[in-house]
Amino acid sequence: MVYNSFQLGTAEFRTQATASKLRKLLELHPIVGVARYRDETEAVVLSPKVFESLIQDQEHLAEIKRTLPMLVAALQQGIAIPSDFLERVGITAGDDSWQALNAFQSHTPIYLSESEDGARLTTARMTPGEHLFDSDEELEELDDELTSVGS
Amino acid sequence: MAVSPSTSHAWYPKADSYWVDPGQADEYPFRYGDVFSTPDHPGCVTSKGQRWSHVIILHPSCEINAKLADDTAVLVARVNRVESLSKRQHAVVRVGWREENLVTKVAHGNTFWLPPLPSQEDDIDWYADFRRLVPVDLKSLVESGREACMTHDARVYLIRREVYFKYRWNMTIDDAREFERQRIAGDPNFVGPKPSWD
Numbered sequence: 605m606v607y608n609s610f611q612l613g614t615a616e617f618r619t620q621a622t623a624s625k626l627r628k629l630l631e632l633h634p635i636v637g638v639a640r641y642r643d644e645t646e647a648v649v650l651s652p653k654v655f656e657s658l659i660q661d662q663e664h665l666a667e668i669k670r671t672l673p674m675l676v677a678a679l680q681q682g683i684a685i686p687s688d689f690l691e692r693v694g695i696t697a698g699d700d701s702w703q704a705l706n707a708f709q710s711h712t713p714i715y716l717s718e719s720e721d722g723a724r725l726t727t728a729r730m731t732p733g734e735h736l737f738d739s740d741e742e743l744e745e746l747d748d749e750l751t752s753v754g755s
Numbered sequence: 756m757a758v759s760p761s762t763s764h765a766w767y768p769k770a771d772s773y774w775v776d777p778g779q780a781d782e783y784p785f786r787y788g789d790v791f792s793t794p795d796h797p798g799c800v801t802s803k804g805q806r807w808s809h810v811i812i813l814h815p816s817c818e819i820n821a822k823l824a825d826d827t828a829v830l831v832a833r834v835n836r837v838e839s840l841s842k843r844q845h846a847v848v849r850v851g852w853r854e855e856n857l858v859t860k861v862a863h864g865n866t867f868w869l870p871p872l873p874s875q876e877d878d879i880d881w882y883a884d885f886r887r888l889v890p891v892d893l894k895s896l897v898e899s900g901r902e903a904c905m906t907h908d909a910r911v912y913l914i915r916r917e918v919y920f921k922y923r924w925n926m927t928i929d930d931a932r933e934f935e936r937q938r939i940a941g942d943p944n945f946v947g948p949k950p951s952w953d
Contacts, residue, residue: 687854700846702837702880706770706870709850716764716852716925718860725861725925727764732930732937 766851788905825894833887907950
């Protein structure tokens with residue numbers, strides 16, 4: 605068993621096993637192996653943070669196992685999968701560089717259906733009319749000399 | 756029209772089609788979509804007094820006519836680094852939309868994404884912010900210098916995004932291009948190389 609951790613002998617561990625000493629030890633080394641002989645770890649003491657993270661990883665793994673068959677079936681059927689679901693099970697695009705995203709968005713057909721506020725978007729085919737010529741005449745405001753731009 | 760109808764609603768063209776080759780930029784007059792160094796203007800600073808990096812022309816909506824007076828007002832918008840935004844927003848700004856529960860929504864409609872400028876040595880990308888607008892005088896804008904000349908192709912995407920931001924009209928890119936094609940065809944004052952789809 606290999607840990608990127610600190611290792612104590614059992615005798616040494618006994619002297620460290622008070623709450624305050626353990627707390628200090630785990631602040632320095634989040635994972636502490638306890639061994640009677642070299643390379644024979646008999647127990648592992650974890651900091652609460654590492655323990656919580658292990659529990660979370662276990663739950664995450666259980667969720668992936670639960671959802672993987674459904675995910676594969678959806679992909680085979682060409683059914684779209686919400687991106688937040690993919691993120692939750694740890695599947696992300698990985699490369700969010702502007703180069704990758706620009707290539708993706710310019711090549712992948714996207715159909716926008718809602719505005720930022722959730723309002724439905726409507727897309728009408730427009731028929732451009734004949735070109736209208738603009739008059740070059742500017743406003744002549746007697747109380748304002750600012751030049752405005754027409755285009 | 757040489758361009759076939761697009762079925763995609765992509766907000767942005769390919770990065771390599773944004774800027775006119777710097778060697779040919781002199782043939783193109785200053786125009787809507789061109790990016791300049793920030794002119795010396797009190798409005799072109801952040802709320803903390805930091806000078807904007809670049810600005811993009813949003814008005815006039817065509818080329819800036821050589822006969823215009825030096826004090827002619829040109830409307831510019833701030834151009835800022837994508838990296839200056841919250842990290843979770845980088846990807847959204849770079850594509851212009853987001854998906855939530857299988858619904859594809861427009862995202863940050865006040866932004867227009869820009870790839871690195873031709874004069875840049877690094878790989879930093881940008882966005883224009885349609886909410887950070889300042890009218891500057893033409894003389895100081897010209898003196899600050901054009902950093903990038905936008906292609907006709909990319910300009911159509913800018914028009915489409917700006918129309919969406921202002922009016923919430925979701926034009927197709929083909930409609931935006933066709934409107935611009937007809938506008939150019941009917942413009943007796945048009946200067947510089949015309950688009951390939953004209």
